[in-house]
Amino acid sequence: MENSQSVRLVGFWVSPYVQRVKWALKIKGIEYEYIEEDIFNRSPLLSQINPASGKVPVLVHDGKPIPESPIILEYIDEVWKHIPLLPQDPFERAQVRFWGKFLDEKVFDLGSWLVLCSEGEKQARAVNVAIEALEKVEEQLRGKSFFGGDTIGYLDLIMGFVSYLLPIWEEIAQVKIFDPLKFPGIAAWTKNFLNHEVIKAENLPSKDEMLRYFQWRREVLIPIYAS
Amino acid sequence: MENSQSVRLVGFWVSPYVQRVKWALKIKGIEYEYIEEDIFNRSPLLSQINPASGKVPVLVHDGKPIPESPIILEYIDEVWKHIPLLPQDPFERAQVRFWGKFLDEKVFDLGSWLVLCSEGEKQARAVNVAIEALEKVEEQLRGKSFFGGDTIGYLDLIMGFVSYLLPIWEEIAQVKIFDPLKFPGIAAWTKNFLNHEVIKAENLPSKDEMLRYFQWRREVLIPIYAS
Incomplete structure (x- = not known):
């Protein structure tokens, strides 16, 4: 679905859940493509990458979709380990x-x-x-x-x-x-x-x-x- | 508060959330002391170990209290790494x-x-x-x-x-x-x-x-x- 090593964020301009992920990516210095979604008229892309809840944000990393902001933050922290967001203990x-x-x-x-x-x-x-x-x-x-x-x-x-x-x-x-x-x-x-x-x-x-x-x-x- | 290396589970007999933790400890082969709590008349112990929500289960490991069953399962998996409950990827x-x-x-x-x-x-x-x-x-x-x-x-x-x-x-x-x-x-x-x-x-x-x-x-x- 995606190019290798690509990071995409599917979001909605005013969502505080999306905002968390933008901040996390910026803190880690991860470059990404932002895709604005119309959450009141969902695109086929969103149904495809988050069929279970249909919500944003969804982080799409190398074609693999990860929904839910707290889960995305943990994922980002596990994949890009520099500047940790969670403690190690x-x-x-x-x-x-x-x-x-x-x-x-x-x-x-x-x-x-x-x-x-x-x-x-x-x-x-x-x-x-x-x-x-x-x-x-x-x-x-x-x-x-x-x-x-x-x-x-x-x-x-x-x-x-x-x-x-x-x-x-x-x-x-x-x-x-x-x-x-x-x-x-x-x-x-x-x-x-x-x-x-x-x-x-x-x-x-x-x-x-x-x-x-x-x-x-x-x-x-x-x-x-x-x- | 506790002896070193002690594992205690504060629970309630019919709680499905507590049941998850019992299963996890059994799967890992971790010995623990079970303490039954009256959730309708909370003990001072429960207020002390979970002041924020007052709910069971609480796992108390070496005196450190961990509430919320999904969080306890992740904790158990991070501390006792044999027989993993979550995948590594x-x-x-x-x-x-x-x-x-x-x-x-x-x-x-x-x-x-x-x-x-x-x-x-x-x-x-x-x-x-x-x-x-x-x-x-x-x-x-x-x-x-x-x-x-x-x-x-x-x-x-x-x-x-x-x-x-x-x-x-x-x-x-x-x-x-x-x-x-x-x-x-x-x-x-x-x-x-x-x-x-x-x-x-x-x-x-x-x-x-x-x-x-x-x-x-x-x-x-x-x-x-x-x-």
Whole structure:
């Protein structure tokens, strides 16, 4: 399907899951071809490389497709071993995987994302889930530049959406989840993350475009999440 | 907290997540102490070793606690490398992780488990999710003894609940998800799995006890999942 040694990333411009993979490839200095997918009108390519879920991102390495951003990050780290994203020690790796899952489930899916896609009591519950989860994340980050200490890694990329997308979702949903005074560790991390040379160099979509896109998603998804 | 070289498993008698870890330890021939936890009245030990989620299983190895069954299986495989549970090739590992996540999300959480904890239209939707997911799993298993070919591994342990627990949930919820005629690959796998010497040697709870426990869970959880 592909040329030898080729790296392709099939993505969608505003997806925070795709953004993680872009960051990881940039950190490792891996050159790749980016292919924009219309996730609302899926191409034959996407059905072919990810028939099970049909989601982006999919990394296609030498013709072999790998879906799901946390799995892609581990794959990248196993194939290109320089500048490691995960620690080598099995216990530390397990902790990183635990917090990655925690961030994706509690801070993202059942927290921030559900806040964006709901209203009323359901939204209030999701706000609480997100805040309680951030309290636990705060304990992990307090006094450190990044999750792993001084260098950026797997958990920072998983958490990345908190730095630039959560404020957009809060603005659209008209709620407050991330209070910098309550979460000084996360507030400091946000600055460190956005000022990291690789993260700074990767262009994010403009605030206006993100506001427009997620405002529309909120309107479409509220009735679906309510059922 | 613990003696050197000690392996402890904190679990709950009927949890399919705990069962996976018991199987993995048995396959590797690792001796361990099992500690039964009352998950409805959590001990100080559990709050100490898993403050973030408070869930079982937790593997405590030389005093270091590792929660979440998929993460524990990877940890066990990284520390005790004989009789590998995951393949060594990065692409094959990524595929195993993808299907593990797929099984846990689609076949378990949003499928079978939600079927047990819901009724009416919500239940009908969950039945469909489970069946559509099993269709994709069937393609993976057709013509093979286990997911990885001839030997038991990570995905078989993740899928294990389908072999002994799904029939119980179906009976309680009075629905049919797993039709052996429609899923001959999974039907053959179920036999291979339950007849594997390690799986056969690990005692499962009795059918009566499981029926009684999950009947009660269904009654308690229906209103919670409906809100």
